[in-house]
Amino acid sequence: MIDLSAELFPAAEAGVIGLAIIRADHVVQERIGRLVEWLPAIGDDCCQCMMLVGMEAELAALSEGRRDMIALASVRGASSGMDVPVTATILWNGAQSHYLVIAMPDFAARQVEVLLGSERRARRLVEQQLEAASAEVRFASLARARLRLARDLHDTLVHSIVSLLTQIRLIRHFLSTDPARVADGLATAEDAAISGLARAREAIARLRMPDELELMPDVEEMLSDFTARTGVEVSASIDDGTRDGLRNHSMTVKRILSEALRNVEVHARARRVQFRAMAERSASGQRLVVEIRDDGRGFDPMVPHPGHFGLxxxxxxxxxxxxxxxxxxxxxxxxxxxxxxxxTIPPVVPSSGTFVN
Known part of the structure; x- marks a missing residue:
């Protein structure tokens, strides 16, 4: 057990805060409390989680003394009991050569000030929290950009490499069992590489184009193309009262539908897919509900799948x-x-600049 200070350890054990120890090589060494469950598992690289992707330079600056701390606002916990965001602070412990992550619910600056015992650090954290509170729209924009980049990488490079890997394994099998089929296997692998390259170029083009201008086929065209490509039977039921909702949330619905159909194609081995859009009334008002159901082999959602980010x-x-x-x-x-x-889409407040953690 790592020796934590008497003030922090009991608070973490009680669930008031979350604590994590990250080694200098960015490997998670210890996690205490549900407020740090958004970090990867012990033994994994901390930069695998969404909030720390691409932050190796910032962590290096922290360990080298070129910055005092890293503050992350609106981190959403991975625990099912976590329904509120938390604020996380990353510090460098030079004496033991590790990073210390302190996570707290909301923007509890007073608690951070007492626990850290440092007026200067608490003041900087308060400033960071106030900036995050006044820049929620900018943060959402940054998160959208990160998710968009992650989706495009997932949809292009990952799937193309998986397809190529499958063909390579088949070719290796044919070499010993049916050499006459090696040429066909190579041709298929070449087609997969050409297709992956084209999709990668399309993804790069989309990254250079604002979300509002991104051109995608409509839902019914996506379903028709899926049937033509895979042979899977698709039925669609779209209530008349949902047309406006589908237009309002066109980009969100089509991105989720695209990932769901890709999972059906690659993993489910389904024969039929049902798409349904309907309107529901809830305590918060009218809702657009979209259901995508397949009769495939299914899976256990509780079993983790490291490295897979589609869901x-x-x-x-x-x-x-x-x-x-x-x-x-x-x-x-x-x-x-x-x-x-x-x-209806909530109103968006225009803002300028880029929010940087």
């Missing part, structure tokens, strides 16, 4: 517009993706 990305895209995306599945019972979004 996480679907939920995060829905959250960005005030909605949620739930996935229900079990082995042999198919999969249901259920998206619930507000019927």
């Amino acid at each position: 996480i990305g679907m939920a995060e895209f829905a959250e960005l517009v005030g909605g949620d995306c739930l996935v229900e599945s079990s082995p042999g019972a198919g999969t249901l993706v259920r998206i619930s979004l507000p019927a």
